[in-house]
Amino acid sequence: MKLFGGIEAGGSKFICAVGDVEGNVEDKLTIKTTTPEETMAQVIKYFQNVNSNRTLSAIGIATFGPIDLDCNSPQYSYITTPPKTGWRYFDFLGVMRAKFDIPMGWDTDVNGAALGEYRFGAAQGLNTFIYVTIGTGIGAGGMVGGKLMHGLIHPEMGHMLIPHDVIKDKFAGVCPFHGNCLEGLASGPAIQKRWGVKSAIDLPFDHPAWDLEVEYLATAFANYAMILSPQKIIVGGGVMKRKGLLPKICSRVREILNGYIPHEMILNKTNDYIVAPGLGEESGICGAIALAERAFMQTNKIPYQKG
C-alpha cells in the first residue's frame, strides 16, 4: 500500500506522521513550533528518515494561516500574515519542495481536517459540510459541492460578527482585529480572560460561562447553516471537550432557526446534524495525509476516491 506523509502545522506544535489510504496513521512526531528554521529542520529530518527506509509517495501540509492558495500568485506556497510574526511570508511549501521531489498537498489546517473527516470520518459520503474547531482560535474549513472551500483566499469563519448583548456580557472580547467577533467572544482565551481562569475546562458545568458559550456557538452554527446550507456541521477543538456542551448547542440552534429551514435534519435530528469529529483529535493529521493522497492522485491523474 502507498505511504503518505502528513504535516499538521499549528501555532504551538507541528505533528508529522505517515499513513495510508485507509486512514491508518503511524509513527507520529510532535515538534514545538519555534522559528521556521528550527521547526522546519526537524520536519525535514523526520521525513528524510522515513524516506531512507520506505518510499513516501506524497506529503500533505495542513497549516495555520492565512496562506496563499492561488496557484497563479507569486506567493502561492507561503504562509502570509499569521499572528505569529516569525512566520510571516514564510515559503512553507517551497522549503518542502526543495527537499522532497514528490507531489505535495497544500491547504489550511481546517480544510485539512475537513478532508480527513471526508475520507475517514463523519463526513464520508457528503459533499457539502464544514469542520469547525473551537479552541485557542475559532476556525472552519469545509467542502461545497465536493470541493474544499477556496475563494479570494480561504474562509476565516471564526471572525464572523454575531449579536453580543452587552448588558448580559460586558466582556469586550479578545480579538485584536474585531474585538467581539465570534473568536473574540467564544474562543478558549476569551473564556479564560472573561472569567479570570487558566483553563476554560476548569469552570464547573453550572457556571454562567457555559450558557454564554452555548448562545454564541449556537448563533454561529445557525448562521453557518443559513449561509452555506451544509449537510453536516462537525465541531472539534479543546473547548468542545466540555461534556454536555454539544447537545445544549444543538437544542439552541433548533430554537434559533425556529422552523425556518424545512429539513428533517434541523427540525428533528439536530444531534445528528451538529456532531463531534469522527476521528476525534486525529482529524488534522489524517487530513494532512488525505491531502497527500489527493496530491498524489492529481499528479498521476487518478480520479479522487469519494469518502
Add this chain to the structure above:
Amino acid sequence: MKLFGGIEAGGSKFICAVGDVEGNVEDKLTIKTTTPEETMAQVIKYFQNVNSNRTLSAIGIATFGPIDLDCNSPQYSYITTPPKTGWRYFDFLGVMRAKFDIPMGWDTDVNGAALGEYRFGAAQGLNTFIYVTIGTGIGAGGMVGGKLMHGLIHPEMGHMLIPHDVIKDKFAGVCPFHGNCLEGLASGPAIQKRWGVKSAIDLPFDHPAWDLEVEYLATAFANYAMILSPQKIIVGGGVMKRKGLLPKICSRVREILNGYIPHEMILNKTNDYIVAPGLGEESGICGAIALAERAFMQTNKIPYQKG
C-alpha cells in the same frame, strides 16, 4: 442559434422570456403572481405560443423558495414552504415537465441570478462569488469552486443573525421567524416599518435610516467575505437603487474587516469587490435562461461554457 426559455418566478410577479447563449433576451412577459393554477396557466400558454413558431431547446426556472433541489427526494421539483401559503408544496417543475418534453433547469431565484451574472455579467471568469439581493426580502445565491451553492437545501443568507445595537435602533425587526435577523432589520419592509414610510427610496439621503442600513449591510457583507471568501460580492435589489449607498457600504466593510483579510481586493479595491450587477435588473431572467442553457448542455453531455 439555439433558443431557450426562462422563468423568473417571484412572490409578486413572474417574468417569462426567451433568449440565446449570448445573453440576448427577447419577448418578455410579466405575469402577476396569484394562485398556482392561474399563474401557471399563463406561463404555459406563453411557452406554448413560442413553441408553435420556433423550437425551444430547454426551459430554466429560477424561483422563490424554499425549493427542494435534492434529486433523490420525493419532493424534488417542489416549492416547499414559502411564506406565500397558496404555493406550499406546489410541484412547479413537475407541472412544466408535464407540458414540455424538453430539458428543464431548476434552481432558486438567487442562484439563477448568480448564474446569469456568471454567464453574462459581473462574475464572468470567477468561480467563487455571491449574488445578494436587498429588496422585499434579502436573499443570496452563488457559486463555490464553479458550482452553484446547494447543500442540505440551499443557502438562506438573508436570515443571518447580526449585531443589533438596541440603544441606537430600538426597532424589533420584521422577520416572522427571527425578528431582528438581517432581513428583519435591513429589508425594504423593515425600513418602511421602522420609519413609517411607504417606500424606502423616498427617505432623503441624509436621513439616519441610511446610516443604519450601511451598518447592517456592511456587517453582513463582511461576514459573507469571512465565511465564504468569495472573489466578488454582487449586490442588486430595490433598496440598492438608493444612489451613494454602495460606496458607503464598501468603505464600512473595509473598516469592519480592519485589515484582517490580507488581499488587495479588500484592502484597497473594495469598490471593485462589492459591485452592482453587470446585468442591472436582468440578472434574474438572464439567469433563468442560463439555467435552461445549462440543462440543455447537461442533457446532451456538452461541457458547460465558462463565463
